[in-house]
Amino acid sequence: MSEAKAQVLLVEDDAPMRKFIRLALVAHGYRVIEAETAREGMQQAAAHTPEIVLLDLGLPDMDGLDFTRQIREWSLVPILILSARGQEAQKVEALDAGADDYLTKPFGSEELLARIRVALRHAARSPHDPATSVVTVGNLRIDLGKRLVFVDGAEVHLTPIEYKLLTVLLRHAGKVLTHKQLLDPVWGPGHAHQMQYLRVYMAQLRQKLEENPARPRYLLTEPGVGYRFKAEA
Helix, strand or coil, X not given: CCHHHCEEEEECCXXXXXXXXXXXXXXXXXXXXXXXXXXXXXXXXXHHXXXXXXXXXXXXXXXXXXXXXXXXXXXXXXXXXXXXXXXXXXXXXXXXXXXXXXXXXXXXXXXXXXXXXXXXXXXHCCCCCHHHCEEEECCEEEECCCCEEEECCEECCCCHHHHHHHHHHHHCCCCCEEHHHHHHHHHCHHXXXXXXXXXXXXXXXXXXXXXXXXXXXXXXXXXXXXXXXXXXX
């Protein structure tokens, strides 16, 4: 299914915001299902199997974090949080609960549409699809099958930790990964709070992969939250 024909479930209790989002999505060919409460949203998710869920955290009958946790018990549908709660801790909590991305209100329609496109592309990828074993983004080429990384056609040597960190980010390209979501698979659960490891190795990766490490093109920081591999260069 093409992104522009995807079915979107919008769970938002604010009527003007719901209208703004609906009009933006319909204008770009998306099919929109609306829900004003978490209960209605859960029912719509089960009945219509949407390709993506846009979720407000401040719902009248249930916190959006609990909604996310419940959905994650039975579905891997991409969840994009839309909320006025802009604190870093709340973003981290939402992502750790199972959300795929977080957009702080107010936001523009173009940014919303871009985030939706990235989430849909990520969801469409199969980790077992041979087509995804070689990833090319800008001047980067990563051959996951052969464990080789190239910048401008020249092979770049990565340490095992650097390579593992890169592949975790790459397999979730476009998605914000919290510090914990990176530390656990790369270093193990016992290092969940060792954020200095991440800072050191991300700096090393940027030195090797970025043209200007101080202004990275691919390996982006989400301040106080984690990191994102930019899927489009």
